[in-house]
Amino acid sequence: MSTEQANDVARRARAIYDAKLREKLTATNSEEFVAIEPDSGDFFVRETLSEAVQAARAAHPNRLPFTLRIGHEATVELGILHS
Amino acid sequence: VNGHVDRADRALVELKVRATASAKSTTITAWVDTAFTGELVVPRATIDLLGLSQSSVVGAGLADGKQVVLGTYSCVVEWFDEPRQIEVIESVVRATWYRITARLQATNRLSFADADNHLAGDCERFAGATRPNWR
Numbered sequence: 001m002s003t004e005q006a007n008d009v010a011r012r013a014r015a016i017y018d019a020k021l022r023e024k025l026t027a028t029n030s031e032e033f034v035a036i037e038p039d040s041g042d043f044f045v046r047e048t049l050s051e052a053v054q055a056a057r058a059a060h061p062n063r064l065p066f067t068l069r070i071g072h073e074a075t076v077e078l079g080i081l082h083s
Numbered sequence: 084v085n086g087h088v089d090r091a092d093r094a095l096v097e098l099k100v101r102a103t104a105s106a107k108s109t110t111i112t113a114w115v116d117t118a119f120t121g122e123l124v125v126p127r128a129t130i131d132l133l134g135l136s137q138s139s140v141v142g143a144g145l146a147d148g149k150q151v152v153l154g155t156y157s158c159v160v161e162w163f164d165e166p167r168q169i170e171v172i173e174s175v176v177r178a179t180w181y182r183i184t185a186r187l188q189a190t191n192r193l194s195f196a197d198a199d200n201h202l203a204g205d206c207e208r209f210a211g212a213t214r215p216n217w218r
Contacts (some may be wrong), residue, residue, distance in 0.1 A: 074144030
């Protein structure tokens with residue numbers, strides 16, 4: 001997947017999250033992970049990044065989800081600088 | 084899982100990683116990095132070497148506050164003698180350590196020895212991340 005395609009998946013999934021999921025999930029599932037498949041709008045909340053991704057891939061094996069950490073701007077903090 | 088502490092006080096563990104349960108494994112040395120909140124991050128070249136398939140897209144925060152969109156890739160790691168399917172994150176830097184966090188499994192404890200095989204420290208979960216507890 002190209003960077004442009006990845007950014008498009010992220011943008012569309014974030015729009016779904018902001019419009020429909022953020023408020024509810026922040027109240028009920030803070031610190032967990034949600035994988036959103038933007039074409040269907042299906043979402044999968046799990047305790048770990050891997051579990052959320054695997055749930056989304058099981059339901060939509062040919063589509064890539066965007067995965068967020070609930071209550072955080074970034075899904076993961078890498079703690080390093082871009083080179 | 085056994086590891087060691089190098090001269091720069093990095094806690095390092097040896098991990099066997101493969102693309103699928105039946106694929107050939109590659110051993111990598113991963114740095115248990117307390118600043119990292121994912122599960123395992125590897126360089127692009129290793130993703131290509133192992134033939135990993137992209138599984139997801141994530142937003143990653145960098146040390147300078149910037150955010151980038153990165154791919155995650157499915158793989159299988161041997162974790163305390165059990166195969167676990169996890170999603171690794173592609174590194175954004177050209178040369179980097181493999182980095183791992185004990186968030187992989189909350190109930191396990193990682194211990195590290197120095198070159199003389201003396202226990203040098205361990206990592207424990209703290210507020211959702213690992214913190215080193217060096218002696």
